[in-house]
Amino acid sequence: MQVTEKKHAQEAHDDHGHGHELAHHFVSVEQQHDAGNLGMWMFLTTEVLFFGGLFAAYTIYRYKFEKVFEQASNILDPMLGAINTIVLIFSSVTMAFAVRSAQQGKSKAIVAWLGATIVFGALFLGIKYGEWKHDAHLHVFPTSDFNWTWAREKHAEGEHGHGHDSHGPELKGFVFNSPVVPANYIESDSRNPEAKQAKLFFFLYFSMTSLHALHMIIGFGVMAVIMVYAWYGYYTPHYYVPVESVGLYWHFVDLVWIFLFPLLYLLGAHLGAGH
């Protein structure tokens, strides 16, 4: 009896004639698509609040320590921030075309566009790595190694075109082997309450940008899986929710950066060089 029921269910399932395209608990491919899409937006809602907490912390400390936050932001290079913004927006365009290819049922094109998205995402992270290397040189990582006196002095030297370290610190394991800060700088920092405020800016800067970078790296993994499925023609114009969902995720990562760029990089841009 049980066996017969099972067999019957199997036949009913196959009657849809869509293979994997339509799961049997959905009425139509449209309903299935809208449900999947809604689920992804629900997830993105939690992501909005996840990053929202960090944006809230940033806002409070920024109003509390307005002057120092502007000076700390001035240490960052708005040119690199702007280039990275455009690189990331471009990766959103390639992602949009990946989803478009899925809607058109062009499997190999999905693979190509996702590949391009990963390449531009990696370019973004490469530029970020260069920035972090410079940050290590300036001693602005918010650890016990942080030194605001040193950072401002080295930054001013760099802006005036001399004293810039052409080699810079190299990555050794998980840390950069940046030069040791002389004792008189540490002494100067301990007497300066602004050093702690600047450290707070860099704590927020590294938390937000590294959480953002982590999202990108997770995105690379998801895209890689989807590329394999797409290569074997798993997605059709009736079933492409996974491609669309990774697209929504990637555009969300882009959205976060759109807000991070002015708040972190442009806050002190009006101060000009050497501040």
Place this chain on the structure above:
Amino acid sequence: MSLHPPAKAWTYWANFLALCVLTVVTWLTARMDLGALSTPVALGIAVIKAALVVLFFMHVWESTPLTKLVIGMSLFMLTVLLTFLFTDYATRNYDVLPSDHAAAVSGKH
């Protein structure tokens, strides 16, 4: 037949161009000292850029009313988070850093 007819390719390129222009505009306005206006201008441009991404790259322009409701709710919840947090900070005298506390105790604040 497809679930959703794909958008015209040029709309994505036009959106990309608009986003690039706005990125340059926000950088140029940030270099000028706009005083109190600098943050509203920077955030205003960021909101326009975000809207372009959400509406056209994320296809919210043509999404279902339920999806739009979820997005509206997420923005509402974010507003609740920020509004109540900021009113709390604005109406209380918090010691944000230990150094502030030390300054307040020694009467230098």
